[in-house]
Amino acid sequence: MRTWSFAKGHGTENDFVIIVDRHDLLSPGTDDVRYLCDRRVGVGGDGFLRAVKAEHIDGWDGDPDLWFMDYRNADGSLAEMCGNGIRVFARHLADEGLIGAEVSIATRAGAKQVSVLSDGRVRVDMSPVRLMAESRVTHGGCAYDAVGVDVGNPHAVCGTDDLEALDLTIAPEFDAEVYPAGTNVEFVCGLGDHHVAMRVFERGVGETRSCGTGTVAAATAARAWAGERDDASWRVDVPGGSLEIAFHGDAITMTGPAVLVAHGEVVLPD
Numbered sequence: 001m002r003t004w005s006f007a008k009g010h011g012t013e014n015d016f017v018i019i020v021d022r023h024d025l026l027s028p029g030t031d032d033v034r035y036l037c038d039r040r041v042g043v044g045g046d047g048f049l050r051a052v053k054a055e056h057i058d059g060w061d062g063d064p065d066l067w068f069m070d071y072r073n074a075d076g077s078l079a080e081m082c083g084n085g086i087r088v089f090a091r092h093l094a095d096e097g098l099i100g101a102e103v104s105i106a107t108r109a110g111a112k113q114v115s116v117l118s119d120g121r122v123r124v125d126m127s128p129v130r131l132m133a134e135s136r137v138t139h140g141g142c143a144y145d146a147v148g149v150d151v152g153n154p155h156a157v158c159g160t161d162d163l164e165a166l167d168l169t170i171a172p173e174f175d176a177e178v179y180p181a182g183t184n185v186e187f188v189c190g191l192g193d194h195h196v197a198m199r200v201f202e203r204g205v206g207e208t209r210s211c212g213t214g215t216v217a218a219a220t221a222a223r224a225w226a227g228e229r230d231d232a233s234w235r236v237d238v239p240g241g242s243l244e245i246a247f248h249g250d251a252i253t254m255t256g257p258a259v260l261v262a263h264g265e266v267v268l269p270d
């Protein structure tokens with residue numbers, strides 16, 4: 001058996017198991033991640049965040065002394081970036097005295113500038129974000145025109161006027177030619193001036209209460225649908241809360257809560 005120290009946290013109720021593995025000694029496998037994220041036999045979470053020094057990450061060619069966010073979905077699959085996760089990741093490292101309030105965090109989508117704010121929120125520069133090909137998504141007998149948004153990880157954003165009617169226990173179907181590695185699918189409806197609501201079916205997880213990269217994708221799509229290019233701040237409501245997405249020139253920041261709820265020891269089967 002192996003015993004690992006962990007923390008548990010969430011950002012707008014998108015929750016994570018966090019392990020600090022500074023010297024890359026733990027080597028969690030897919031089965032380990034699935035076990036840790038299992039809400040009955042393990043700790044429980046939508047995803048797994050491992051903090052390891054970037055020098056240990058093959059292919060990282062940036063500053064080797066940065067903390068690297070090794071993110072895995074609950075099914076054990078890798079993802080390039082996690083918006084709610086990086087806020088919780090930074091909050092935990094700051095609480096542990098391992099980083100300061102302004103820090104660059106390495107991810108599979110590059111280094112991200114993160115500010116741990118004194119009011120408990122965390123701000124992340126999520127750039128670069130780019131529009132991808134449009135495609136069709138089908139779900140519940142309906143077909144949607146989806147805007148593709150690359151936030152480091154892929155998103156297909158669909159417009160709808162009835163979020164509550166969606167049964168997201170059923171996976172939406174997307175165009176595998178546009179998304180050969182799968183995609184997160186967001187359903188977005190307008191609520192007012194620079195204000196949208198969103199539900200999401202996440203790649204590697206299923207429906208979650210929130211998706212940080214998804215809120216960036218949703219605001220980016222809503223801005224494109226509105227034909228806007230000016231700087232502006234958008235509010236994106238998700239079932240687990242709200243996030244602020246601000247467009248300022250080429251920079252796109254996401255600001256929102258990061259809550260640590262538990263620390264402990266977890267025993268993993270061999």
Ligand SMILES: N[C@H](CCC[C@H](N)C(=O)O)C(=O)O
Nearest residue numbers: 079082083084153203212213
């Ligand atoms: N499921 C996503 C990764 C987690 C994204 C989400 N939890 C976030 O906060 O951005 C993917 O496979 O691309």
